[in-house]
Amino acid sequence: MERYFQPEIECASQEQIKAWQDERLVKQVKHVWENVPYYRKKMEEKGVTPDDIKGRDDLHKLPFLSKDDLRMAYPYGLRGVPAKDCVRIHSTSGTTGKRVVAFYTQHDIDLWEDCCARALTAAGATSEDVCQVAYGYGLFTGGAGLNGGSHKVGCLTIPISSGNTERQIMFLQDLQATVLCCTPSYAAYLGESMKEMGLTPDQIPLKAGIFGAEAWSEEMRQDIQNTLGIKAYDIYGLTELSGPGVAFECSAQNGMHINEDHFIAEIIDPSTGEVLPEGSKGELVFTSITKEAFPLLRYRTRDICMLTREKCSCGRTHVKMAKPMGRSDDMLIIRGVNVFPSQIEAVLLNAGYPANYQIIIDRVRNTDTLDVQVEMTPEMFTDNMGEIKKRQSELESGLRNMLGISAKVVLVAPKTIVRSEGKAIRVIDKRKI
Amino acid sequence: MSLKQISVFVENKPGKMQHLTQVLADHNVDMRALSLAETSDFGIVRIIVDDVYAASTMLKDEGFIHSVNKVLVVAIPDEPGGLNTVLAILSEAQINVEYMYAFMGGRNVSHAYMIFRVEDRKAAVAALGQKGIRCIDQDELAQM
Numbered sequence: 110m111e112r113y114f115q116p117e118i119e120c121a122s123q124e125q126i127k128a129w130q131d132e133r134l135v136k137q138v139k140h141v142w143e144n145v146p147y148y149r150k151k152m153e154e155k156g157v158t159p160d161d162i163k164g165r166d167d168l169h170k171l172p173f174l175s176k177d178d179l180r181m182a183y184p185y186g187l188r189g190v191p192a193k194d195c196v197r198i199h200s201t202s203g204t205t206g207k208r209v210v211a212f213y214t215q216h217d218i219d220l221w222e223d224c225c226a227r228a229l230t231a232a233g234a235t236s237e238d239v240c241q242v243a244y245g246y247g248l249f250t251g252g253a254g255l256n257g258g259s260h261k262v263g264c265l266t267i268p269i270s271s272g273n274t275e276r277q278i279m280f281l282q283d284l285q286a287t288v289l290c291c292t293p294s295y296a297a298y299l300g301e302s303m304k305e306m307g308l309t310p311d312q313i314p315l316k317a318g319i320f321g322a323e324a325w326s327e328e329m330r331q332d333i334q335n336t337l338g339i340k341a342y343d344i345y346g347l348t349e350l351s352g353p354g355v356a357f358e359c360s361a362q363n364g365m366h367i368n369e370d371h372f373i374a375e376i377i378d379p380s381t382g383e384v385l386p387e388g389s390k391g392e393l394v395f396t397s398i399t400k401e402a403f404p405l406l407r408y409r410t411r412d413i414c415m416l417t418r419e420k421c422s423c424g425r426t427h428v429k430m431a432k433p434m435g436r437s438d439d440m441l442i443i444r445g446v447n448v449f450p451s452q453i454e455a456v457l458l459n460a461g462y463p464a465n466y467q468i469i470i471d472r473v474r475n476t477d478t479l480d481v482q483v484e485m486t487p488e489m490f491t492d493n494m495g496e497i498k499k500r501q502s503e504l505e506s507g508l509r510n511m512l513g514i515s516a517k518v519v520l521v522a523p524k525t526i527v528r529s530e531g532k533a534i535r536v537i538d539k540r541k542i
Numbered sequence: 543m544s545l546k547q548i549s550v551f552v553e554n555k556p557g558k559m560q561h562l563t564q565v566l567a568d569h570n571v572d573m574r575a576l577s578l579a580e581t582s583d584f585g586i587v588r589i590i591v592d593d594v595y596a597a598s599t600m601l602k603d604e605g606f607i608h609s610v611n612k613v614l615v616v617a618i619p620d621e622p623g624g625l626n627t628v629l630a631i632l633s634e635a636q637i638n639v640e641y642m643y644a645f646m647g648g649r650n651v652s653h654a655y656m657i658f659r660v661e662d663r664k665a666a667v668a669a670l671g672q673k674g675i676r677c678i679d680q681d682e683l684a685q686m
Contacts, residue, residue, distance in 0.1 A: 485551050485584070485607050492549035492611045492659075493640070494579050494586055519583045522553050523607055 111360055111423050114230040114262065115223065118370050119425045123418075126369050126426065131164030133398035134373065138162045138171070140189060141404050147186040148174070148406060165373060168396060169384050174408045179209045179349065188212050189404040200248040201348045211348050212402035218257065220399055224346075224354030224368045225258025231359040231366075231423070232317040232342045234288050236263030241284075243277055243291035243299075244322070246270040250352025251322050255290040258354065264288065271295060274302050281313045289318040293325035293333060293341075297464050300336030310338025319344050321353050324433060324451050328458030330362075343432060349408055350397055356430050361422045364429035371399045374428060375407070376416055390415050393430065413440075441536065443470060444477045446514045450535045453481055453516075456507045460500075462489065465526045472540040479516040481508065484523050544612040544663055545680055546594040550587045551607040554580055562587060562606065569600045574683060575657055577643035590615070590645065590657065592684045614666055615645065615683065617653040617676045625656060628675055635669035637662055 113119045121129075139159045141148050151172040152158065161170055179187065188195070194214055201209040213221070234240060240259040244251025252270055259266040267280055271291065277299060280286060289296065296318055303313070315337055321344035333341045345365050346353035355372055356365035367374050372395050376385045379392040393412045397405050412433040421429060435449030442448070450468055457466055462483050469480040483504070491497060501518050508516040527534060552558050559578075566573065566589075575590040591597045594610060601608050618624040632639060638661045645655035655678070660666045667677055678686075 487607055487609075490551050490607045490609055492547075492586065492588070492609050494581070497584075497586075498581065520551075520553075521584075522551065522558070522605075524605055525553070 112230050112233070112235065113425070114227040119227060119366070119427065121370075121426055123426065127165060129370050130373050130398060133370075134165060134168065134396065135159075135162055137396075137398045137400075137404055138406065140401070141406055144189045145187055145404065147178070147182045148172075151178075168373060168375065168407070171396075171407050173382060173394065174405055176209070176409070176411070183208070184210045187405065188402060189400070190214060190402050195402050198248075199250045199253065199348050199352060209349060211351075213351075214401045217351065217400050217402050220371060221254060221351040221354060222257030222261050224351065224357075224371065225254045226261035227258075227368065228319055228342070228344050228354050228357030229255070229258050229262045229264070229288065231357055231425075232288065232319050232340070233360075234259070234262050234264055234317065238262075238264045238288050239267065239284055239286045240264035240288040240290065241267040241269055241277070241280060241286035243269055243271055243289060243295060244353075249322075250346065250348050251290070251292075254346070254352040254354055255319065259288075259290075274299060278303055278306065278308070281315060282308075285314045287314055287316050289315055289337075289339070291318075291320060292322050293320040293329055294323060294464070296320050296333050296337065296341070297329065300333060301463070304336060310336065313338075315339050317342065319353075319357075321345060324435065324439065324449075326451050326455045326458065327432070328455050329464050332458055332464060345430065345433075347410060349403070349405055350395055351400065355395065359421065359423035359425055364417065364421075364431050366421070366425045366427040366429055367416075369427045372397055374416060374430065376414070377409075379409075379413070387416055387418060390434070393433070411439075439536075441468075441470060441538070443479050443512075444514050446512065448479070448512050448514070452511050453508065454535075456504070456511050457481075457483060460504050460507055462486070462504070466535070467526050468536045470536070470538045470540055477540065479512075479514065480519050481516050482519045482521050482526060484526055485520050486523065544667070545590065545615045545657075545678070545683060546610050547613045547657065547659075548589050548591065548594060548597055548601070549609050549611060550589070550601060552585050552587050554582060554584050559585075559587070565600070565604050565606075566597075569597075571597050571600070574686075575643065575645035575655075577641075577657070579641065588643070588657075590683070594680070611659070612663060614658045614660060614663060615678050616656050616658060616670060617678060618656050620652055620654045624654065627673075628656065628670065631669050631673050631675065632658075632660070632666060635665060637666045637669065 142159045155172045157170050195212045196215050197213045199211050242255045246252030317340045319342050330341045342358040344353045344357045346355040356367040358365050375394040376391040377394050385391045393410045393414050395408050413435050414433045415431045417429050465484050467482045471478045504518045573589050577588045579586045640659040642658045
């Protein structure tokens with residue numbers, strides 16, 4: 110039996126969804142025009158006024174916002190309401206440049222928590238469940254978002270935050286947590302640690318996990334599902350739009366439903382900005398139609414993915430986005446070829462290697478080099494040097510087939526690749542260009 | 543008539559081998575023989591110790607990837623042509639040697655020892671035995 114947190118919204122007809130989007134977009138454009146001078150200027154430059162926007166079909170007339178705009182407008186330039194009406198900020202980790210600071214009214218937080226509650230319910234959580242939130246709490250949206258969602262669902266919430274792996278495992282056992290929320294790399298690490306402690310999946314009652322905030326592959330999902338003995342669900346979001354819960358996976362586990370009553374999604378050609386038809390691969394763009402304090406219109410996420418309105422077996426009607434295939438800023442250009450870390454991960458997991466890896470790019474005598482460091486495991490080790498070399502070269506040819514360029518596999522000792530309790534550092538680019 | 547050898551995965555980077563020897567030293571492990579096979583990024587260190595179980599447990603606890611394999615330790619007359627005699631026997635019996643390394647021997651001055659990893663251990667022991675060449679076992683090693 111599929112459960113919904115807000116069935117009347119989650120299973121609404123396409124006409125109803127469009128009606129909500131039309132009405133809310135018109136209202137939101139007026140709000141932004143009147144309260145966000147930075148965006149109003151962009152609209153004026155493009156010769157667009159709120160009168161030109163009658164509904165969703167006019168969205169393409171509006172200018173884009175990029176991460177650069179957010180940096181330029183830092184910290185208050187895109188705020189839609191005065192500070193006295195805001196109750197909180199969250200901020201990005203700032204790994205790709207200057208931090209982005211996003212503002213929230215109480216109403217914004219309320220709607221965001223609804224979105225997270227929808228995700229938890231879709232993963233099977235009810236008020237009977239114990240939900241361990243191992244995302245970081247603080248400026249990062251992960252902890253706060255899932256914490257709020259978990260409260261709304263009525264789960265007993267463990268706000269453990271990230272880190273302290275032994276305590277995480279102790280709580281999973283002693284407090285009988287049934288739902289886990291964290292980054293997929295931390296979930297994999299917890300599974301690995303449990304195995305080391307001699308714990309099997311049937312010794313903990315965990316049944317589901319919601320894992321997001323970084324890219325992960327289908328193979329990694331299988332890996333986590335097996336080591337933890339759970340169903341692993343993806344969740345998508347970004348601080349700029351609220352946080353986790355912009356889109357979430359349902360029981361079908363094949364794409365994430367975008368909460369279309371709050372966000373309008375478009376796919377564009379990243380080089381021309383042209384809107385692409387449904388089913389095309391391109392850059393995901395979001396328009397926030399209900400946010401008051403940080404109302405972003407046509408925000409370019411840099412995530413490359415596809416949308417589909419095909420009927421979903423779960424009964425939800427909101428459009429589904431595929432797992433992002435990479436980010437245009439995650440994308441590496443090596444010897445002129447586009448490479449996404451997720452492709453490398455897929456090859457490793459397929460060949461039975463662990464999901465702990467690091468990609469090191471360098472430039473030697475004007476040629477890019479790509480090294481993939483992989484940790485040796487007891488299962489992969491043998492006294493036979495020839496056998497190890499053979500597996501190494503099989504992996505190298507697997508990478509060459511997937512990427513179209515050659516990569517060198519470097520086997521390293523266990524635990525030498527830094528485990529992260531937040532986002533994993535997968536890529537080290539040493540090139541000085 | 544075989545003996546257990548421990549093979550350890552070690553990265554080919556400064557200090558990695560010393561880290562292993564440090565751990566072995568800290569735990570009072572007495573190495574009887576050692577060989578190193580290396581590639582540009584990693585190596586396999588093969589060692590013969592008295593107490594295989596203790597050393598293996600300790601290496602696991604210390605986070606080393608390793609495996610335990612059976613090898614032959616052959617007593618070879620310590621004289622010119624000694625090793626050749628042994629290899630000739632294996633060659634005649636069509637037994638392939640995957641790798642081999644020398645072992646200094648103990649207080650027994652009349653023999654040197656050679657460690658062999660062969661495909662067919664039983665056939666090797668039989669072929670050598672017929673010609674009066676002896677392989678030593680774990681107990682004998684501990685007494686040396």
